[in-house]
Amino acid sequence: MDFALSDEERAIRDTVRTFVTREVIPLEAEVLRRERAHQPGLDRSELRELQLKAKKFGFWGLATPEEYGGMDLPAVMQSLIWTELGRSFVPFRFGGEADNILFHATEEQKREFLIPTIEGERISCFAITEPGAGSDAANIKLRARRDGDDWVLDGEKTFITNGNDADFAIVVAVTDPEKGARRGGATAFLVDRAMGWRSEFIQTMGEGGPASLIFDGVRVPHRNILGEIGQGFTLGMEWIGKGRYTIPSHAIGIAERALQMAIDHANTRETFGAPIATNQAIQWMIADSETELEAARWLILRSAWTVDQGLDPRHASSMGKLYGAGMVNRVVDRVLQIHGGMGYTRELPIERWYRQVRLYRIFEGTDEMQRLIISRDLLRGYTKIGGHLA
Ligand SMILES: Cc1cc2nc3c(=O)[nH]c(=O)nc-3n(C[C@H](O)[C@H](O)[C@H](O)COP(=O)(O)OP(=O)(O)OC[C@H]3O[C@@H](n4cnc5c(N)ncnc54)[C@H](O)[C@@H]3O)c2cc1C
Secondary structure: OOOOOOHHHHHEEEEEEEHHHHHHHHHHHHHHHHOOOOOOOOOOOHHHHHHHHHHHHHHOOOOHHHOOOOOOOHHHHHHHHHHHHHOOOOOOOOOOOOOHHHOOOOOOHHHHHHHHHOOOOOOOOEEOOOOOOOHHHHOOOOOEEOOOOOEEEEEEEEEOOOOOOOEEEEEEEOOOOOOOHHHOEEEEEEEHHHHHEEEEOOOOOOOOEEEEEEEEEEEEEHEEEEEEOOOOHHHHHHHHHHHHHHHHHHHHHHHHHHHHHHHHHHHEEEOEEEEEEHHHHHHHHHHHHHHHHHHHHHHHHHHHHHHOOOOHHHHHHHHHHHHHHHHHHHHHHHHHOOOOOHHHHHOOHHHHHHHHHHHHHHHOOHHHHHHHHHHHHOOOOOOOHHHHHO
16 A cells, blocks of 8 residues: 655645745735735736746646646646645636536537636636525526527526626526436526626625526527536536535645644744643644544545546545545634634634635535435445445
8 A cells, every 4th residue: 555646746746836835825915905805815817817827837727638738637636736725825726727517518619618718718607506406406496498499597596606707607407397307307508698697796704705696588599508408417416526526625735734823823822931832732732633634635535536546436525525624624723723812813814714614514515415425325335334445
């Protein structure tokens, strides 16, 4: 058994680390200042400029196939890179990416939607959640009715990331209510904002915010169906599957950076004539955090490895998402505690992480949904205790 990174993995990981340290972390003070003034941390042109700088560094389209100019990296490598990005709260991600399911597009759709998204000329959003259907995504009601060469969409989506900025939405709509979404009754549509949907910003405890999308008789040409009629729910689950290892990978980076801050603070902050690090109460918080971080690291890398092996990753990635999201919440909470009153202020990014990581237990499958999947797989015998080692 070999737990080491290959030379190539280490080299790529270190290059990203250098980029984040040199180009991203120096922006943090300004990002915090802007966010305190209720402005976006980075605007669209600044993000693009940074992404083009990263492209010169060699990083463009981590998951994008080479024929579209991307790197097409294995999932383990992508996981390691997302961890590096997690080290900074600057809302930066590499350019050259598109929603994984957009690669199911027809040649014409690729020219209109996929390529401009990869190039950063268009912004997409993915919309399945509705006011009445989140965890129970198969209960969606947004209806698409055929009318000649068009489909007419009516209904509402909610909590849609990028929903306010997107030029187009990938919308999962009900095309056959008799069948139900899970059994071929839902279809994915590529819907330009210009076709008539509107968005409403939703205030959240995090920075930025998702949006509600309102469809009131929006006409969409038949050629804008993504994939096949009836394939919408499957595509939706494929879209969500990707986040199940990238989100907790990001969480590891956050937890590592925050824990280092706590260690530095514990060694320098003195109370009662000695550094607080001399207290067992503080030592135990550090020890528990490092132990949980290490456990999360291997769980999540294994779930990414499962993807690379071509195995069904769902069981492993549900465990990684469940544990990684919980871990980062517990670590950031302890880090805040170790910083005392300063941890609670907006002088430091800790309270920002505290608000940010709370989301990780909710979106792209709540903790409870992950537990449901993990236990169902075992109870129904879909998988064995011990996974691929069993
Ligand atoms: C900031 C943000 C960004 C998001 N981005 C997107 C996006 O881009 N696209 C998109 O489509 N959606 C997005 N979502 C939606 C997100 O995926 C849902 O919020 C999430 O799936 C939970 O659904 P819900 O909010 O309807 O909660 P509900 O499904 O109503 O659940 C409420 C509570 O009940 C629990 N629960 C529900 N059913 C069960 C059960 N059977 N057993 C035990 N417990 C249960 C849940 O775990 C949760 O704790 C986003 C959400 C947020 C907050």
